[in-house]
Amino acid sequence: MSLSLTNAQTRFLRGQAHGLKAMLQVGGKGISPALVQEVDAALEHHELIKVKVAAEDREARDALIDELVARCGAALVQRIGHVAVLYKPSQDHRQIVLPRG
Template structure:
């Protein structure tokens, strides 16, 4: 189940993600099991990642991002253009401490 984030936590995570570069790219093949496994591994290691989605229209991009977030069990922090920011706390070693409110 993806983490439920408050507006203050979303704001905090957007600030943390500002300087990040996109780690992964969703291509023409869409959301494959290999891509989901790669995203899950990146989230376990970094907790907060950016993903670029190469889709022509907005509805297709939104659908790919939603599917990727759901399958990777991550929360969608932000989507701007072709870039999405995903967050999932690490099970082993948490690096990002979220504000309470």
Template structure:
């Protein structure tokens, strides 16, 4: 489980994520074990990852985003439309230093 982010940390991460492109896209199959493993690997290497979620209904997209956050132990930084930003501190490649 991830630790909750403060509002200052969330603002900081949103600013960093602004220029990022979506690294992972959730397709028609939804959240699969392979997708979770890929996101887990991306979070370990990059710490901040933007994910594009396809889905017809908002509730369906929200459920997929919540499931991704839960299964990877990542914090949801931001969600706008079909795009979500996740953050998880890397165990070995820590690059992002969060403000207090």
């Protein structure tokens, strides 16, 4: 189950993610359980991360991003080229307060 965000929340998170560097990279082997675990841990700690996806064509890249979002239960904030911005609120220590509506 992935999160759903309003337009205002998406705009806010895009602004927050602007200065971030890509933390993780999805390689040619696709999405492994270890990668999903790493993304989950990074989302729990940071809540907002960038992931770089190394895929040849746009359809394969979009499919990998969509699968990663679904398996992590995160929200896709933005996708630009090979980089996707993911958001998932932390269970223990929330740092990002989303705007309402």
